[in-house]
Amino acid sequence: MNPWPDLQPVLAGIPWAVVGAVATRAYMPERATKDMDILVRRRDGDEVQARLHAAGYKVVSRLAVPGFLVRAPDGAEIDVILGSYPWLNEALAHVRQDPAGYPVLDLPYLVIMKLAASRLQDTADLSRMLGLASDAELARVRAAVARYAPDDLADLESLIYLGRYEMQSSAAD
Numbered sequence: 001m002n003p004w005p006d007l008q009p010v011l012a013g014i015p016w017a018v019v020g021a022v023a024t025r026a027y028m029p030e031r032a033t034k035d036m037d038i039l040v041r042r043r044d045g046d047e048v049q050a051r052l053h054a055a056g057y058k059v060v061s062r063l064a065v066p067g068f069l070v071r072a073p074d075g076a077e078i079d080v081i082l083g084s085y086p087w088l089n090e091a092l093a094h095v096r097q098d099p100a101g102y103p104v105l106d107l108p109y110l111v112i113m114k115l116a117a118s119r120l121q122d123t124a125d126l127s128r129m130l131g132l133a134s135d136a137e138l139a140r141v142r143a144a145v146a147r148y149a150p151d152d153l154a155d156l157e158s159l160i161y162l163g164r165y166e167m168q169s170s171a172a173d
Helices: 020-024 042-054 088-092 107-117 120-132 135-148 150-172
Strands: 016-019 035-041 058-062 067-071 077-083
Touching (some): 016 088, 020 120, 035 042, 035 088, 042 058, 107 135, 107 150
């Protein structure tokens, strides 16, 4: 498991969660990534940036999505995504802990984010996470997607099917 900077003391009192590749390790085997992505409410962006700066993090650039890239004192890169999604407060109130203790976005909301991004790597992550998810977790994912991204329901079902097929095939090997 890759070590990442512990942002919990720096961002204490501000709701945030790890998203992206680092978050997926709560739901599937870890994969390599060059940076850690975190999600905060857009209205908390200035406070987050100020606290990170005070802790020795340097702003490197803006992101293609609302947010900014910072470099930790140890050189680790962190993308700070500034969100204003209709589900964000609900998601940040119900974060999960990954195996290293980082707060990560709960599976339904991580799925919604990755469906919206729809990059090739996000699609691969989705099929693996959904293929390993329990029936109860899938029910929660389906409900969240139906509520917040109903146009993605057909794609979700395809990814669940492909993920289950992939996970069964790799278990048989």
